[in-house]
Amino acid sequence: MSEPVAPDLPATFDRCAGHLALDFANAVGARHTSAPVDYLPTYARLVAFARQCELLPAAQLRRLERHAALEPAAAAAVLREAAGLREALYRLFAGAALGRAPEAGDLAALNRAVGRMRVGRAFEWEWAPGPDALDAMLAPIVRAALELLMSGERDRVRICAADDCVWLFLDTSKNRTRRWCDMKQCGNRNKVRRFYERQR
Numbered sequence: 001m002s003e004p005v006a007p008d009l010p011a012t013f014d015r016c017a018g019h020l021a022l023d024f025a026n027a028v029g030a031r032h033t034s035a036p037v038d039y040l041p042t043y044a045r046l047v048a049f050a051r052q053c054e055l056l057p058a059a060q061l062r063r064l065e066r067h068a069a070l071e072p073a074a075a076a077a078v079l080r081e082a083a084g085l086r087e088a089l090y091r092l093f094a095g096a097a098l099g100r101a102p103e104a105g106d107l108a109a110l111n112r113a114v115g116r117m118r119v120g121r122a123f124e125w126e127w128a129p130g131p132d133a134l135d136a137m138l139a140p141i142v143r144a145a146l147e148l149l150m151s152g153e154r155d156r157v158r159i160c161a162a163d164d165c166v167w168l169f170l171d172t173s174k175n176r177t178r179r180w181c182d183m184k185q186c187g188n189r190n191k192v193r194r195f196y197e198r199q200r
Helices: 020-025 043-052 059-069 073-100 104-114 138-149 152-156 185-200
Strands: 117-119 125-127 157-159 169-170
Touching: 020 073, 020 138, 020 169, 043 059, 043 073, 059 073, 073 104, 073 138, 073 152, 073 169, 104 125, 104 138, 125 138, 125 152, 138 152, 152 157
Parallel strands: none
Antiparallel strands: 117 125, 157 169
């Protein structure tokens, strides 16, 4: 059974980035502050992210939850692996948005994850450890990250312009001028703030 959601964590994940790999990288709130909020603090939350994003079939996710309950140490190790991949992806995509060269350590983290993939009989990417490996939900995330990083769409990755955000998003606007990860939240909040500043 899934662990309950902590009172200070949302029941669902905000997927305003417009791309799976960026949504995963954004699974930290207040990242730029001294008190960031980890939205994936437990293995159950990692499974919840996979369930909301439909990364794996529901029956497979239930098996992973049961497996994790029987092997908590292994589940904790997967959680650390996922967090490391998430942070590496954030830095890689943020660097791309800023025109910076990738750091060797972040590329190494991504390559370690890529090394767990293989081409299967249907000539599709598979997670080499198998579908019941506790980290199987990372396979579609790694694949999505690779596809974005190695495509021209990488140039559309942006960092939210809100001072209190820094989430990533894919700018799919026609003229590439989108500034906010979510206009209803960051965009409106900054417009209201600027309005009051002008009034003062």
